[in-house]
Amino acid sequence: MSFENKTVWITGASSGIGAALAREFASRGAHLVLSGRDEARLAEVATDCGETLLLPFDVRNDDALAEATAKAAAWKGGVDVAIANAGVSQRSRALKTDMQVYRDIIDIDLTAQIAFAQGLIGHMTERGSGHLAFISSIAGKVGVPMRTAYSAAKFGLAGYGDALRAELSQTGVQVHVIYPGSIATDVSRNALTAGGEKRGRSDEVIDNGIAPSDAARTMVDAMAAGTREIIVAEGGELAMGEARRTPDALFDQVAAMVERGYMDKMEAE
Template sequence: MSEVFAGKVGWITGASSGIGAALARALSGEGMHVILSGRDEARLAEVAQDCETETLVLPFDVRDEDAMHAATEKAIKWRGGVDLFVANAGISQRSRATQTAMQVYRNIIDIDLTAQIAATQALLPHFAVRGSGHLVFVSSVAGKIGIPLRTAYCAAKHGLVGYADALRAELSQSGVSVHVACPGSVATNVSRNALSADGSPRGRSDSVIDNGMPADEAARRILDGVASGEREIIVARGGESSWGEQRRTPDALFDQVAAMVANGYMDKIEGEG
């Protein structure tokens, strides 16, 4: 068991299936107590049954901020605090930009970006007081490069990377670490559940997804990256891995921005005017 996770508390959104469920099982196997959130309480309960440690099921829709804030309060009180938060909830897309309704963009950005930011913002005071912990954002290789038929999804996932990178810099002196995971094709229901041009569920999968990395392997790679302190974790094979690596942000650049914060950049800017 890794001392990074054992005996601590991890909270995962989008935990009812796919990477989220796999992360819950893997973290539980590492001795971490896990909080499972998503919309489907029955499926969350099934994931909880697969876990080896104590679990707490907190079902809610990530777009319902009142429910999210209530869940945050319960999560913090459950075992005295949250040590790791995984912003994993999301939905994808399969449609050409020229045919896609604007509401599809709004829905995907709301779920994949705005709701993940809102959930993190609700937890930030707790993490700041503790001065420790891990924030993990599940973006995508499509959050680093543009993939056809996914313009809304790419916009949201690129935005999540940007938020996480800026947040990492702001928290660089706090003891709280920020990690971005960028999976490529993982064998989940992501394509089947993706939105079509009119906003309806696509209802069928892609061969590249069906033949993708098993979710348990993706989860293991993410957790190994968190445990080793990787700030950007590329979780992909073959050509997708190459794409991700080509767009990986150099650690030296992250270090430069963190040094700005250490040298008083935020205080200086806030003090101007």
């Protein structure tokens, strides 16, 4: 499909994958709604994206999210594509990690992303169309050392996305779960340490990772093709992701349960 003149809302759009996705969608003629906490950095991204609406807010603030959702939906008559991309990573051993770090990462990477989607699924199903995309991670396919909180959140996000896809399978709304490997961003530099501080330095594997622009192009191409599970990785990370890929036949099987009235029967019991 074409994303020309479609309204695309991206969270975590001020840098990294989010900024690259904004530029990629803009290059395809989309109208961009950009969200993140740093309005100045969002404005910098917007200079490359043509007509944009900036909605800066903290994804953990429910009132701010509700206000932003209303504005995004009203701007061009509806949100056609929503990318749940905001998140923070981790670099710390479980044995040394404060419980608050787990709460913070799961709140940002999982709960807030679910809230973002929940605010839009009614809007999209009423319109009978739309794309919801969740940025998980290869660490959401395979548990990775030093990322126990991050893996827990990203596994959870993938589970929510897969279950939501089945529920919405008869509505015209497509759900994509995206699993990036190492992308050359500041994700490691901004990762939380055992005490919740920013790490402040990157990893060699991240620095040598896929260029964000290349990763974004792959993601958007796959969304346009209707791909439900999108793995964007190289080398060993790609092999890990492919080893845990969910067969399309299984997605079809679960969607068929909904088509046969599974949810209606459950609600009637």
